Amino acid sequence: MRSKEVMGMKISARIEIFKEGDSYVALSPELNVSSFGETIGEAQNSIKEAIEAFIEECERMGTLEEVLEESGFSKIGDSWEPRKPIAEERLALAL
Numbered sequence: 896m897r898s899k900e901v902m903g904m905k906i907s908a909r910i911e912i913f914k915e916g917d918s919y920v921a922l923s924p925e926l927n928v929s930s931f932g933e934t935i936g937e938a939q940n941s942i943k944e945a946i947e948a949f950i951e952e953c954e955r956m957g958t959l960e961e962v963l964e965e966s967g968f969s970k971i972g973d974s975w976e977p978r979k980p981i982a983e984e985r986l987a988l989a990l
Contacts, residue, residue, distance in 0.1 A: 901985060903973060904950070904973065904974075904975070905973060905974040905975070906946075906950065906963070906968070906974070906975045907974065907975070907976050908923045908925060908926055908946060908977060909923065909924060909925060909977060910923055910939070910942055911923075911924060912921070912935055912938055912939070915931075915973070916932045917933070918933060918938075919931060919932050919933070919934060919935050919938035920938065921937070921938040921939060921941060921942035922942070923942060923946055925966045925967055925968070925977045926946060926966055927934060927951050927966075928942070928945050928946050929942070930942045930944070930945040948949065963975050
């Protein structure tokens, strides 16, 4: 059961989906939550459920705001937004 605080909360989180073998793995890098499915759609639904369960457990433990802040989120009104990079690139190293 969701608390009043969680029910009205909005969180914007980035999701990445990878093909691994016969499954699709969905990852929320900022929250370090992952899940999977046999299709992309199943992986998307599964990661949404996993993130909701993670948020609800953090709220139950009283650590939700701390976890979100440590993960780089900022509270803007009634929403939590992830930090937005000003630049993004891939770095290849030959060692």
